[in-house]
Amino acid sequence: MNFDEPAIRQHIAQHLNVAADTIAFIRGFENIVFRQSFVAGAPREPAARILRLTEPSHRSRGQLQAEAAWVLDLAERGVPVARPLPWHEDDLIEELVVDGTRYWAMAFELAPGKAVDSRDAEVWNAALFETWGETLALLHLSARDYQVPAGQPRRPRWDEDDLMGPERYLAPADEAVIEACHAIFHALSALPADDADFGLVHNDFHIGNFFVDRGRITLFDFDDACYHWFANDIATALYSPCWWSQEGDVAEQRDFARSFTGRLLRGYRRHRELPGAWLEALPLLLRYRDALTYTVIHKRMDVSALDARLERELAACRARLLGGPARVEIDFQSF
Numbered sequence: 001m002n003f004d005e006p007a008i009r010q011h012i013a014q015h016l017n018v019a020a021d022t023i024a025f026i027r028g029f030e031n032i033v034f035r036q037s038f039v040a041g042a043p044r045e046p047a048a049r050i051l052r053l054t055e056p057s058h059r060s061r062g063q064l065q066a067e068a069a070w071v072l073d074l075a076e077r078g079v080p081v082a083r084p085l086p087w088h089e090d091d092l093i094e095e096l097v098v099d100g101t102r103y104w105a106m107a108f109e110l111a112p113g114k115a116v117d118s119r120d121a122e123v124w125n126a127a128l129f130e131t132w133g134e135t136l137a138l139l140h141l142s143a144r145d146y147q148v149p150a151g152q153p154r155r156p157r158w159d160e161d162d163l164m165g166p167e168r169y170l171a172p173a174d175e176a177v178i179e180a181c182h183a184i185f186h187a188l189s190a191l192p193a194d195d196a197d198f199g200l201v202h203n204d205f206h207i208g209n210f211f212v213d214r215g216r217i218t219l220f221d222f223d224d225a226c227y228h229w230f231a232n233d234i235a236t237a238l239y240s241p242c243w244w245s246q247e248g249d250v251a252e253q254r255d256f257a258r259s260f261t262g263r264l265l266r267g268y269r270r271h272r273e274l275p276g277a278w279l280e281a282l283p284l285l286l287r288y289r290d291a292l293t294y295t296v297i298h299k300r301m302d303v304s305a306l307d308a309r310l311e312r313e314l315a316a317c318r319a320r321l322l323g324g325p326a327r328v329e330i331d332f333q334s335f
Helices: 004-016 061-076 126-145 170-188 228-242 250-269 275-298 308-320
Strands: 024-026 033-036 047-055 094-098 101-109 197-201 212-213 216-219 225-230
Touching: 004 024, 004 033, 004 047, 004 094, 047 126, 061 101, 061 126, 061 197, 126 216, 126 228, 126 250, 170 275, 170 308, 225 228, 225 275, 228 250, 228 275, 275 308
Parallel strands: none
Antiparallel strands: 024 033, 033 047, 047 101, 094 101, 197 225, 212 216
16 A cells, blocks of 8 residues: 555644644554544543544445444444544544545544553453453344444445455466465355344454453454454454464464463353354354455555565465465364
């Protein structure tokens, strides 16, 4: 994603009539994200908020409206989420044009607490994993009951994502990977999509998208929210911890995967049961995450200029898609 961060930051500051040094860049991948800090003593609470800019080619205004409506509904139901806020005056979504490029601008609450550090045993522990599972279950219970307001836009289904066409982003030399991705998508499409197990999901519930405050999780970044199997959110949670542990001792990795899965499902089952058929589907959903990861890296990044960690991840994804050992090799039916 190519963009002029200083120019965008300056434009936002001028648009909001604030000093540019109150706008801090966080990241830019599928969206461009900033933190806006408020002047000490100003009549605002809390002291900061998150600003997100989205290109119309990535999400339509209607999709963003649907995202905001669902997140607000989740908050009303007691699910711990960072709510959307008016960008400027009363509008939740505003159009900005910076050097000829259009963006949809949105603001969100800054989640309380801090990001999770997997090296910090005081946070990265069994209690967090169970809370993670509980938060997922509460999200899914609320999603199951959610009804899109009449006449309002909806979020897309999982199979409407442009990543379902990996040939758009992968080189012809990756034909075998493209075929493997389509085989995964075809297998997913055969799964039953009844209301009990299929609905709106976060679709990116990893540790980069929640903060923890005194043991409580607050979830944010619903940009990838779509209609999917609830088990997909569980697979995403299982997939991400292995991202940074793939180079360690294999036995230790497997032990961690068993422990993490057990704790996550224990927390989940305090509020919602997960039928055995969906435990059986987790390996397929993990391979689906491989397909998405491999494709989105090619879509959003220059694969000839990746850092060493991402190079290894891309190679590992490719190997798994071509039949190598799974990212998480445990017997899910035993849980």
